Amino acid sequence: MAKPIQCIVAVAQNGVIGVEGRLPWHIPEDLAWFMSQTQDGVMIEGPACYAELGKALPGRGTVVISRDAGKQFPGAAKAADLTEALALAQAMPWPGPVWITGGERIYAEGLPLCERLLITRLDRDFAGDRFFPADWQRYFTKLVSSKKGMHDGLGYAFEIWER
Numbered sequence: 062m063a064k065p066i067q068c069i070v071a072v073a074q075n076g077v078i079g080v081e082g083r084l085p086w087h088i089p090e091d092l093a094w095f096m097s098q099t100q101d102g103v104m105i106e107g108p109a110c111y112a113e114l115g116k117a118l119p120g121r122g123t124v125v126i127s128r129d130a131g132k133q134f135p136g137a138a139k140a141a142d143l144t145e146a147l148a149l150a151q152a153m154p155w156p157g158p159v160w161i162t163g164g165e166r167i168y169a170e171g172l173p174l175c176e177r178l179l180i181t182r183l184d185r186d187f188a189g190d191r192f193f194p195a196d197w198q199r200y201f202t203k204l205v206s207s208k209k210g211m212h213d214g215l216g217y218a219f220e221i222w223e224r
């Protein structure tokens with residue numbers, strides 16, 4: 062059976078997801094949420110995301126999308142585009158979902174294919190240079206669950222949306 066395709070992201074109020082190759086915030090609870098949700102699945106990510114994580118994360122598969130023949134991604138499969146990445150992810154033995162985990166262009170291309178979105182929504186704006194698609198609520202209309210949290214005065218909500 063095909064694995065479901067899902068997206069996971071953390072987004073500032075102004076749509077920012079990254080700055081200079083890293084996350085603009087540090088929220089340990091969100092990292093733990095990300096790690097637990099993607100465990101046993103397959104992550105599809107870009108080379109900058111791979112570089113930020115520093116490796117292929119254990120306990121899950123990883124497919125990196127890159128057209129650069131010179132780049133290597135130890136522990137991960139490499140695909141030339143999202144279509145190839147999805148085929149590689151579906152063929153991997155990990156039982157969990159296929160996760161679209163960024164960055165900017167992979168979210169934009171992958172979001173229309175996802176049946177579920179796990180979005181951590183931060184309560185304030187951040188300065189940044191990478192953004193989540195502003196029209197994401199075009200694809201996801203049903204809020205399934207929401208759980209609020211706070212870290213160092215920064216409020217956030219873990220939300221799960223479906224089509």
Ligand SMILES: NC(=O)c1ccc[n+]([C@@H]2O[C@H](COP(=O)([O-])OP(=O)(O)OC[C@H]3O[C@@H](n4cnc5c(N)ncnc54)[C@H](OP(=O)(O)O)[C@@H]3O)[C@@H](O)[C@H]2O)c1
Binds near residue numbers: 069079109129
């Ligand atoms: N807030 C969050 O939840 C979250 C999640 C993920 C990432 N981020 C942030 O986002 C930033 C990293 O993302 P990014 O957008 O800069 O980079 P990225 O997606 O990791 O990498 C961009 C590169 O991916 C390759 N690529 C992407 N889409 C492709 C496609 N459809 N076909 C072929 N190649 C494709 C290209 O690499 P080649 O040039 O090698 O071909 C492109 O230069 C960081 O700041 C990170 O912290 C935030």
